[in-house]
Structure formats: structure tokens, C-alpha cells
């Protein structure tokens with residue numbers, strides 16, 4: 001199979017069937033303005049041939065890092081399957097219509113949190129956050145609009161690596177590199 005998206009569909013379906021929770025959880029690696037790496041878990045919410053989308057606060061540490069260096073690597077580890085998948089490429093913001101559509105599917109509490117949380121900024125105490133949540137709830141008694149600073153990012157892959165555990169650490173690694181309109185598949189030593 002030399003189509004990494006078809007392979008992704010297979011592996012993601014298997015992970016969805018096998019994992020106890022969050023088969024869409026992946027580590028998101030970014031680079032800060034000083035060239036230092038950073039990493040945290042996000043949930044991959046949408047994907048197609050254009051790439052893999054997660055949602056966050058664009059003013060967070062990761063948002064600032066992506067504004068400065070618009071590249072990222074995602075790393076899924078499906079423990080029950082003993083599989084790892086890395087996906088790396090350029091990152092672009094998801095457009096307003098798609099971000100609005102996703103935001104509208106979230107529970108009200110999560111929507112309020114997106115307004116009330118100054119994600120990654122220091123928080124003096126828990127009460128400060130709770131009073132910001134209460135103010136936001138009063139401000140939006142009905143539908144909660146998407147905050148302008150909250151939205152999706154799409155990682156458009158230029159490579160994938162599908163890693164599978166084998167006995168004796170003789171693992172199987174398949175690396176797909178973008179090559180013109182298609183993909184070049186090579187094995188890597190474990």
C-alpha cells in the first residue's frame with residue numbers, strides 16, 4: 001500500500017476499536033522562537049488528504065510557536081496495538097467557517113472555557129478562573145460564539161512513519177515521503 005492516507009484510515013480504525021479512550025490523542029511537537037522543542041498532547045479531530053486538524057487557543061504557547069515556526073510533528077502511540085505513527089509537515093490555520101462548525105459541536109461548558117481560559121498564561125488562583133467562567137456564562141446566556149483567538153490548525157504531511165512492534169526489537173518501520181503527486185515508500189532499520 002503506497003497511499004499513507006489509506007494506511008492511516010486502517011490504523012485509525014483499528015485504534016478506535018482497540019483503545020480504551022482517546023484513539024485520536026497525539027503528541028504535538030513544535031519549536032519555539034529560540035529553537036527549543038516543545039511537546040504536548042492534543043486531540044486530532046478531523047482529517048482528509050489536506051491534513052490532520054486539531055483545535056486550540058491560538059494565543060497559547062503552541063499557538064505562538066506555530067505563528068513563529070509553522071511546522072509540527074504529530075506522534076500517535078496506540079499502546080494496545082503496539083503501534084506508533086509520526087506525521088510531519090507544514091501547519092496552516094483552519095479557516096473560520098470550519099473552526100466555527102467544529103466549535104458549535106462542543107459542549108457549552110467547553111465553549112465557555114475557550115473564552116474564559118487564557119491558555120498557558122499564569123493563573124493567580126482557581127477562583128479567578130471560576131469568576132471568568134461565570135462572567136462568560138452571563139455574557140452568553142444562549143449560543144456561545146467561537147472566540148476569535150480559538151480555532152484549528154492543519155498539519156499537511158510531507159512525511160509519515162508507521163512503526164509496528166516486532167519480537168526482539170526487530171520492529172517494522174515504513175516511511176512515506178511526499179514525491180511529486182505521490183508518495184515514496186521506504187523501510188527504515190528498527
Ligand SMILES: Cc1cc2nc3c(=O)[nH]c(=O)nc-3n(C[C@H](O)[C@H](O)[C@H](O)COP(=O)(O)O)c2cc1C
Pocket residue numbers: 022025038039040041042043044054055056057060061062063119120
Ligand atoms: C488527552 C489530552 C488531550 C488534549 N487535547 C487538547 C486539545 O485538543 N487542544 C488543546 O488546546 N489542548 C489539549 N490538551 C491540553 C494540552 O496538552 C496542553 O496542556 C495545552 O494545550 C497547553 O499547551 P501549550 O501551553 O503548549 O500551548 C490535551 C491534553 C490531554 C492530556
Ligand SMILES: Cc1ncc(COP(=O)(O)O)c(CN)c1O
Pocket residue numbers: 043055056106110
Ligand atoms: C483545553 C482543550 N481544548 C481543546 C480540546 C479538544 O477537545 P474538545 O474539543 O473535545 O474539547 C481539549 C481536549 N482535552 C482540551 O483539553
